[in-house]
Amino acid sequence: xxxxxxxxxxxxxxxxxxxxxxxxxxxxxxxxxxxxxxNASHMGICHSYTxxxxxxxxxxxxxxxxxxxxxxxxxxxKSNDVKRAAFKIQEVVDLxxxxxxxNYIEGxxxxxxxxxxxxxxxxxxxxxxxxxxxxxxxxxxxxLKSIPGASDELMYEAGLYADHLSVNIEVPTISGLKLLxxxxxxxxxxxxxxxxxxxIVRFQTERKIIKSTPKYAPAGQSTQxxxxxxxxxxxxxxxxxxxxxxxxxxxxVYYSGYVPVADDTRLPAIGSQVPMLRENRLYQTDxxxxxxxxxxxEILSKEHPNLDMDVDPKLSWALRNLYHFPVDVNAADKRLLxxxxxxxxxxxxxxIKARKFRRLNWDHLKKIGVALNRxxxxxxxxxxxxxxxxxxxxxxxxxxxxxxxxxxxxxYSNQLSLFN
Amino acid sequence: MNxxxxxxxxxxxxxxxxxxxxxxxxxxxxxxxxxxxxCQNGLFSDTETIFTHVEKAKRVWNGIKGKSHNAISxxxxxxxxxxxxxxxxxxxxxxxxxxTQTGKYLDYSDGTVLHISQLARKVGREKHRMEAxxxxxxxxxxxxxxxxxxxxxxxxxxxxxxxxxxADQQWLIYDVKRKYGIxxxxxxxxxxxxxxxxxxFNKIHKSDAFLSEExxxxxxxxxxxxxxxxxxxxxxxxxxxxxxxRYWKYLSEKKAS
Numbered sequence: 001x002x003x004x005x006x007x008x009x010x011x012x013x014x015x016x017x018x019x020x021x022x023x024x025x026x027x028x029x030x031x032x033x034x035x036x037x038x039n040a041s042h043m044g045i046c047h048s049y050t051x052x053x054x055x056x057x058x059x060x061x062x063x064x065x066x067x068x069x070x071x072x073x074x075x076x077x078k079s080n081d082v083k084r085a086a087f088k089i090q091e092v093v094d095l096x097x098x099x100x101x102x103n104y105i106e107g108x109x110x111x112x113x114x115x116x117x118x119x120x121x122x123x124x125x126x127x128x129x130x131x132x133x134x135x136x137x138x139x140x141x142x143x144l145k146s147i148p149g150a151s152d153e154l155m156y157e158a159g160l161y162a163d164h165l166s167v168n169i170e171v172p173t174i175s176g177l178k179l180l181x182x183x184x185x186x187x188x189x190x191x192x193x194x195x196x197x198x199x200i201v202r203f204q205t206e207r208k209i210i211k212s213t214p215k216y217a218p219a220g221q222s223t224q225x226x227x228x229x230x231x232x233x234x235x236x237x238x239x240x241x242x243x244x245x246x247x248x249x250x251x252x253v254y255y256s257g258y259v260p261v262a263d264d265t266r267l268p269a270i271g272s273q274v275p276m277l278r279e280n281r282l283y284q285t286d287x288x289x290x291x292x293x294x295x296x297x298e299i300l301s302k303e304h305p306n307l308d309m310d311v312d313p314k315l316s317w318a319l320r321n322l323y324h325f326p327v328d329v330n331a332a333d334k335r336l337l338x339x340x341x342x343x344x345x346x347x348x349x350x351x352i353k354a355r356k357f358r359r360l361n362w363d364h365l366k367k368i369g370v371a372l373n374r375x376x377x378x379x380x381x382x383x384x385x386x387x388x389x390x391x392x393x394x395x396x397x398x399x400x401x402x403x404x405x406x407x408x409x410x411x412y413s414n415q416l417s418l419f420n
Numbered sequence: 421m422n423x424x425x426x427x428x429x430x431x432x433x434x435x436x437x438x439x440x441x442x443x444x445x446x447x448x449x450x451x452x453x454x455x456x457x458x459c460q461n462g463l464f465s466d467t468e469t470i471f472t473h474v475e476k477a478k479r480v481w482n483g484i485k486g487k488s489h490n491a492i493s494x495x496x497x498x499x500x501x502x503x504x505x506x507x508x509x510x511x512x513x514x515x516x517x518x519x520t521q522t523g524k525y526l527d528y529s530d531g532t533v534l535h536i537s538q539l540a541r542k543v544g545r546e547k548h549r550m551e552a553x554x555x556x557x558x559x560x561x562x563x564x565x566x567x568x569x570x571x572x573x574x575x576x577x578x579x580x581x582x583x584x585x586x587a588d589q590q591w592l593i594y595d596v597k598r599k600y601g602i603x604x605x606x607x608x609x610x611x612x613x614x615x616x617x618x619x620x621f622n623k624i625h626k627s628d629a630f631l632s633e634e635x636x637x638x639x640x641x642x643x644x645x646x647x648x649x650x651x652x653x654x655x656x657x658x659x660x661x662x663x664x665x666r667y668w669k670y671l672s673e674k675k676a677s
Binding site: 003006015017019032037038039041043045054055101102103276354360368 | 527528529530534548551552553554555556557558564566581584585586587588589636637639640641643644645647648649650651652653654655656657658659661662663671673
């Protein structure tokens with residue numbers, strides 16, 4: 001091993017890959033066969049966390065950062081003056097295996113800049129995965145990037161070796177894509193997505209009949225969108241996320257606050273703040289859609305094209321729809337319980353199980369873990385004390401904000417501080 | 421009135437289950453269940469020493485498992501928390517569980533039930549953390565070696581995970597705090613106790629027990645850890661929340677350099 005050379009390449013190519021937010025290592029059920037190396041943990045394991053608090057579960061690198069495209073938002077775009085490097089296939093395999101054996105990682109996340117043409121690049125990615133699976137008997141997690149424009153045959157082969165495939169749509173609107181990545185066509189992104197989705201559906205149906213059908217991307221596929229680069233609204237983002245969830249059966253859509261990497265008049269300037277709060281609100285909305293039974297048009301509509309920054313989307317929905325409340329926690333069904341601000345899905349489950357034994361009061365709910373500072377205005381329980389005043393939405397919001405503190409509060413507080 | 425008795429057991433899980441068996445079998449009015457060597461006598465209670473009996477323990481295990489799979493794992497996990505007084509709480513929990521018809525005893529408004537399930541969750545979290553934070557170092561005898569210092573006694577819980585995953589390499593995970601380890605010899609996992617001359621945490625000084633290649637990979641991993649972070653999003657509070665400082669000592673990526 002030429003240690004110094006590998007070290008230099010790793011630094012360049014890990015640095016270039018870091019803007020991909022997905023680090024999921026969950027959802028796959030690959031087991032260790034024939035006393036080989038590794039297996040996939042169904043719930044996923046985060047082996048470490050970066051200093052910005054994101055999980056590290058996979059060795060996330062680019063095969064190369066040479067690229068023929070010139071997308072404005074991307075750090076490895078053709079016109080950017082950065083050091084370029086490329087790994088050999090064997091080098092990636094060795095790094096993965098040695099990191100894995102030391103319990104540093106759950107597996108490999110391999111992406112790449114596009115050199116020559118899409119298929120040539122995709123072929124290389126598949127070759128790495130194939131080598132790991134067949135020569136090293138490696139059963140850990142492999143996440144491959146589907147290169148936009150790759151052929152169906154290669155996408156099929158990729159899914160046989162990988163657990164997870166993803167294409168980053170990056171820009172949520174087609175008009176934005178034209179502006180920021182003029183070389184790429186929307187269809188280039190959706191073509192591999194569609195192929196992967198069809199293959200997953202095929203695999204799931206065939207599996208029911210023939211147990212030994214070879215696995216096809218058991219952890220599904222995902223995509224990612226940049227937030228705050230092309231002036232899109234939250235509504236644009238969430239509606240297009242919903243579209244990808246529905247049409248391509250995405251496991252996840254990731255939202256990535258744009259980190260300025262280029263001096264380009266089409267984009268926010270270098271040094272402008274990363275929209276982390278907005279990103280957080282989008283993830284909250286995503287969760288409401290996937291786990292809480294909300295429909296996207298309940299949260300975002302023409303009248304409310306953007307999410308509130310000062311309160312979470314569920315509270316904001318509740319304040320706009322006060323006529324649903326107060327809800328009786330001892331009687332309401334699951335769907336309605338999940339809509340009370342301050343009650344999460346874990347609390348919902350606990351409440352439903354506990355209320356079979358006795359009627360619940362404030363004390364019980366507090367111990368179960370309900371955030372009463374928000375929930376108290378929207379519910380009644382087995383107690384004589386509940387909010388009887390007929391408060392309007394503004395008043396409730398004010399009272400909640402007064403009695404709580406949030407980590408992002410200083411970013412949107414319009415209260416003047418005294419000594420500044 | 422039935423005089424109450426304090427049961428003394430040997431500290432093992434089987435010992436505890438035997439104590440539960442004896443208490444049920446002899447209809448003892450239990451004042452407390454304490455581990456050998458930590459007992460404090462109550463003023464008005466007798467003591468009885470319990471001798472671990474695997475058959476009896478097994479009957480209790482199967483009895484709880486027959487009621488609910490969830491309950492048996494809750495009991496085992498909560499026991500491994502080594503919390504003071506957990507034995508008596510578990511005894512109450514088992515009593516309550518056995519009284520139910522279906523075993524679906526999930527009354528989270530009951531203090532004991534909620535507490536046991538929270539303890540079990542805590543231990544479960546520590547187990548998960550150890551599956552993540554173990555850092556193997558390759559020794560010259562070709563054994564992947566790791567030191568850990570978990571909050572709870574989770575070695576018995578993580579052994580299956582590592583056995584399944586690293587089936588083709590010899591590995592040893594040693595709990596520095598509890599002074600025992602688990603060793604996989606390419607066939608099965610066994611418990612070992614070592615006479616460690618030094619604890620191998622992530623110090624800069626290179627030990628001659630390890631290959632030089634080992635330190636190369638640690639350097640690469642450290643580099644990777646650094647270059648994968650995004651500077652403009654730095655958030656030390658969130659970082660330490662996910663990776664609490666007490667674990668840093670054994671994480672090679674947190675090595676001061």
